Amino acid sequence: MAEYDNGVAPEQLDDRLLLRELEAIHRTRHETLLYASDEALRTHSSRMAALEAEYLRRHPDRRPAAGRTRAGARARAGEEMV
Numbered sequence: 812m813a814e815y816d817n818g819v820a821p822e823q824l825d826d827r828l829l830l831r832e833l834e835a836i837h838r839t840r841h842e843t844l845l846y847a848s849d850e851a852l853r854t855h856s857s858r859m860a861a862l863e864a865e866y867l868r869r870h871p872d873r874r875p876a877a878g879r880t881r882a883g884a885r886a887r888a889g890e891e892m893v
Contacts, residue, residue, distance in 0.1 A: 817854055817857070817858050818832070818858065820861075821861045821862050821864070821865035822865055824865070826869070829862065829865060829866060829869075830866075832862050833862050833863065833866060836855070836858060836859045836862060837859070839855070840855070840859065843855045
């Protein structure tokens with residue numbers, strides 16, 4: 812396990828804490844992008860990527876919601892399915 816300078820290493824978080832960390836980091840993303848220093852944005856991006864990678868590692872077979880697929884987007888837009 813690699814050292815982690817920005818909070819607890821994602822692989823050390825239980826599922827509940829991992830989801831809480833993901834929710835918090837996504838909630839702060841927009842303001843970080845707009846107003847944070849370049850270093851803070853890099854740190855935020857790195858932490859977000861690590862948390863997301865850990866979530867995906869734990870849930871490799873997750874199923875996307877039908878509305879979050881290309882077909883679902885086309886259906887919302889009223890396009891014909893091909």
